[in-house]
Amino acid sequence: MSDESAGDRAYAPVDSLKGLLQRGRGLGAMWAPDDPATAAELVYEAVRQDWRWDSVDDRHLYLAGLIQGLGLAPDPVVSLLAGDEDECERATSILELLAVSGSAEAREALRAYVREGEHWVDVLESVAGIWPVEWWDDLADVARARLSGEESLLWRSDPWVRWGTGHRTSAHPRPQGVQTVEVGPSRRRLLAVLADPDTADGAKAEALHTLAGRPPEPDLIPLVPGLGTADGERPVPWLVRAVERLGALAAPEARAWAADERGWLSWTGIRILAEHGEARDLPALMRELAAHEEARQWCGPDRLAAGLARFGPAAAEAAPALRRFWLCTPHSYERPAYLKALAAIDPAGLDRAYTESLWDCESNARVLGIASAPDVPLARQRLTRLRDDPMEEPEVRAAAGERLAAGGR
Template structure:
């Protein structure tokens, strides 16, 4: 984690503050003020403004660099900084190159030939670029790798270059997704099965409809030393939803601390009506303390009450507008939609420019059907930098448009109109 807890942020309604937080409105306003925003974008690459590693910025910043037609030279120059600054700059340049910038591509290729942190940069670009963009750097890699201290190397691009991989490459375990639910439950109940195999079974169950047969097995699904739950048990239990609540009351009183904690968390995630005032107060206290890490869980719990949690709405809106922890914005928007979805059209539209993929996904599926939003969704669908999930959702959203739907407008107009999003 970076020094986020000691980091100061600009005002949340300023262009600088919006960009620091990765807000969609920041991208909208930066597009309208490109000359004044350039320094803020470059600063966002130079300094890590993320609250923690779950916050996303690279694609957001790369898109701003491309859409604002900003100079790449300051970013290329950042490659000469320390390792963290170099990798932040390289992540942006890798994406800008994917979007079609030959200068970004050549800047990174030159760095691989000459730069200090070339190993990690080469691994980064090989993960996103087609092989024909980098496989001719094999001679460079062979010449330079012998001068490096021993490093853990991933499979690409080293195996393609015929360079020995110093750490054992990850070998995927056989998928158990082909087993029936009954077979997976039998495997989990088998005392002879290894913990890793049971974790694979839990992974398979987590992607299916809730399986009540898992509930009686939960107390047996701890590690061999009895100190922790098996990996992926929590997601599998979460997939059960309210079905796990009756059993969780017993788990919460268990002797094994991990099981008691799991039971307590399940009960907290499915609160009864008596818990509502306390949860609203908890969110209010988190706002007063400016506790940027954790209110998303409170928001998810409040969302289960629907309109009855109306008193939480002002705090949820404040967190949405102010938090630097962009990873949590998705939870606030979902909670607002569950409690009172009125007036969220502009918020969903703004989300189409958000730094977080999960928030852009919400915007893609829920933004109003108007020319501005549809134009932006089309841009996300066609953007090679965008995540596969968002692009797929955009294709789905645009596929069934009725014949009389208004034609999309120019992207620049969409930016201008989306700036009406409330701040």
């Protein structure tokens, strides 16, 4: 599982510093100080190229911490502000944290960008959400002068609220005391729309969207196999959400769906079994995990991991695959789920994983590490750093403080 790729880019081997940094693994941050020259080049490369597998993956605090910890200049990050919208956003998320940690250069670079940069509104709204007000409040006149009226602004947040340009209201407010209640189509009508093979996918999606917002509808269950899109490649939008509302009611039919040759229907069934299945469903869940590993499908195994964790040691056969997913996945958002599953299924030998997680790019992984890392000097030093780091997420700082207050145990 070492030849993952993102588009036309291949991830480096997971046992290399480059591969670890690309994946946001804690071990990469731990190794970096041992070879600062090589690490510096690799960190800057990770800043320039977005190695996240998915947009939900975190890297900004991880990279900001590496830049600060290695004593690197922020210049390459500042240069990225002049790139496209995504590059500018990526640079902003790193620089605003470096500023919080004390980098005057990062702070002034972002303030200068607000004065002259193309995506200045996004940058201003971002820093206003994280910086002390005195760091951006004096930019009010600059911002007002730059507004053209065409911008899409977050009117209900700073800086616009503080500057008196927020909380825009409708020119025709609804009279007080008058409420409108939308009454949608009846369940019978919605089910008829879904049962009609001639109904367009768009109309079916609207019906499913309505059902997804209502109490569980058991009569939807027999219709599910016929609710793929016209090309047969995926479920009609909102189907999975509507089915998930059924919970355990859908489990009996989900077993048949899970064995279907149509990928979208099989995955719909597996999702239900992962959350509501019984011990007899373990083989199906483990086969699906193995199939994801073989195909290097990095999105989705977290659901399987959570489902397998429900069965504890009975799912021990899945432990080796879960360990490989934890080690290799480039989809860092899912990494904490694998560690949680291993803790429930086969917890022996996880001390190193918990310790490494204290440096992980994902805040949920760091919280897991805080809760379970062994009480050793290295972990205590890291806990102190997490507690005191102004760049760190509030929940991580709080958890580290509580662990230290309890004596590190």
